[in-house]
Amino acid sequence: MKNTKPIYIIGHRNPDTDSICSAIGYAHLKQALGENVVAARAGKVNAETKYALEYFHMQQPLLLSDLYPRVKDVLLDCKIVVKQHDTLRQLGEIMRDHDLRSVPVTDSKGILVGIVTVSDLAKRYFQELGMANLSDMRVRYRDIIAAIDAKVLVDGIESDFIQGDVRIAAGSLKTIKAGIKENDIVLIGDRHDETIIDCVEQGISVLIITGNGRVSADVIEAAEARHMFVLSTPYDTYTTARLINQCVPVRRIMHENPVCFKPMDLLSDIKGTMEETHYRNYPVIENGRLVGLVSRDELTMPERDRVILVDHNERGQAVEGIEEAKIVEVIDHHRLGGIQTSEPIFTHAEPVGCTATIVANMHWQQDVDIPAPVAGLLLSAILSDTVLFKSPTCTPYDKKTAERLAEIAGVDLKEYGMAMLKAGSGIGDMTPMEIAKNDSKEFQMGDYHLLISQISVMDTKEVLGLEPQLIEAMTTICEKEGFDMSLVMVTDILEEATYLLYAGSPKTLIGEAFKKDASGTHVYLPGVMSRKKQIVPPLSEAVKRIKEKE
Structure with a gap:
């Protein structure tokens, strides 16, 4: 690649x-x-x-x-999403067409609201949930019409969501009438007009004629008088029932508040979460919006x-x-x-x-x-x-x-x-810690780990006036960051000289390198301006001599 x-x-x-x-x-x-x-x-x-x-x-x-x-380094493009109001039928088609096992769910503004998996979809059917509870699922009339490829013979009420239960008109007229309640959705096949009209007169909200069955003018007239839907579908009653059962919105089966990561999350930090949760794919979000997926299968070898x-x-x-x-x-x-x-x-x-x-x-x-x-x-x-x-x-x-x-x-x-x-x-508003780390470089000299910083000034008085605070900051650097010594070169540009401040140990390293009394916290080095040529080489040689004396 x-x-x-x-x-x-x-x-x-x-x-x-x-x-x-x-x-x-x-x-x-x-x-x-x-x-x-x-x-x-x-x-x-x-x-x-x-x-x-x-x-x-x-x-x-x-x-x-x-x-x-970081997560951004293994981020997978995520062009396939479903909206929370999409149906299970639409979800199934997307998963089948794109061979997906999980799909992120967003709202109308693209904000991630959940994730849905193949197992979630399968569970819906294994649970054998009946159609009678579809009104609780906030199923929309328009989704039913689309799912069963219905022809609208009578355009019904203006409500978006179904209000009753879904019933299949089977058995005797008495049995049918006993099982139907007001606002129900009724599926009926090849029946006499009087049976169909009796269903209409029960105050149902939708009548679905399956198998492209015949619908008389009397039925149409009765339905129009009650402002209810009459739909005709080419599917048989069993198939129509199954398709209606797939009109449940995705949000009813999705996992809300899924485990998510952000693009700048460290891969080392997310591995533990993946091991605990065992999902295959995880949404990656930025400011709430879905920007991609991260797969546990592609986590091991990022570019x-x-x-x-x-x-x-x-x-x-x-x-x-x-x-x-x-x-x-x-x-x-x-x-x-x-x-x-x-x-x-x-x-x-x-x-x-x-x-x-x-x-x-x-x-x-x-x-x-x-x-x-x-x-x-x-x-x-x-x-x-x-x-x-x-x-x-x-x-x-x-x-x-x-x-x-x-x-x-x-x-x-x-x-x-x-x-x-x-x-x-000038040092401006620099803190002692910022001065102590200004233009700093780490050096490993023998057994000693040193941090050597440098600040160049026109007048050294301003910096040297902060010497106690600087030494304190340098000591903190040694203690918290694992350095044996912290050194700061305060270089006077005009005088072409350097005050070398130091904290940590061994101070004998400073004395050995520059042939100065190093019992204090700084030494004055006239003519010294270069860390590379005038500080590092003497220190390196001093380390060797100290080692030889041991």
Whole structure:
């Protein structure tokens, strides 16, 4: 089967400008090459990235909070439904014609009101419910007329629903008259006119002549005087009775309040319900409306989402549920973090300052023009990741690429870069927890599981003034999310330095890595601006040295 679902191009959790803009840029390249891709993000857009998107009039990518299989991934189309006022005869025909074992029931507005199964239909007949109770079932006259293919000889009362019981005129006249009451529906075959007229005079509401029997003018005249129906059907009395019994509305036998799911329900969450209820199909609803079905038979092997990772390649940094997806490409500028795939994939990794540098040059290498707005976003990513080329991660290749992108985007590189960095440098109304998780990435270094976040500011005083609250939030992260340490880089763009805040243990890891007194809650690191080049490598080496000393 040909894949119809798009490939998602997505950056890391708690995305920065490079993660968002590279996803958009690479999606443009792939789309230009005819591939079905969608740019996505794994978290909230920060202030800096928002500024870039708004400046170049670009929409935020699709938010994917996780990639766990959901009901929408196995949703079956449901074109066949019945309305609650449809008859059992109509239901039976639908089930037979489409080989169905269950059918959802909706009201006139398309709102799901129940579900009916083959066993429900069979039970109606096994119970041998007599026709005498059809008035309690709210059976409509028009449904009877349609079911028995009747010709209306006399158009009767205006009421929609039958009011009496259904009787078969059999036996002697005395027996017939004794069994008939006012407003009943009477089935009668080949009888003398006086017998038929006697039935009419009992005050019945409908007279049904079976087998296309003869109806005299006297009968017609008597019926018209009493404003009752006279119907003629080609079926014999037995068949007519069976057909009338099928005029019961579906709502009388359906299951009300059926077990339903929603498109965004996790498959792992609904399996237990399926095991408890043992139905074959379950309605899927959104805002009360039926949008499809989910079948227990097709639940085991949903089509996996396909993803392209940009600006990261480590499972701990990837969107939740990445293990349930199929990674088809990686475009990155970081160290290789050991992510595993089931088969060979395309990987493009370069030791440059920004993933957007790689994405921009992939456009040019394949002779794909970059529109001004996309060029502006790729430029924004480079300026952000290299901190206006001040970061030690910046290469001449990044600068050359940025200059070319600035020309395409029609902006002054330095002026725009300063405005963008300034827009993202304040903490605004960010909470201590949001600061502690800003642009965060997970790292597994030996036995230690670390979360390293970064916030770049023009003035560090505002952030450092919240140090006690930040340390508290970072400690909570360690305790509740299973990290050994939480680190936050408070990077001063103008001073080109970083205050590194830390919580958790072992603090000796900080001291060993940066040769500083780590007994407090932060160390000052002049000249440090890059997590990738100036924080992660010293920490990794420190872990090795600590291990050797044990």
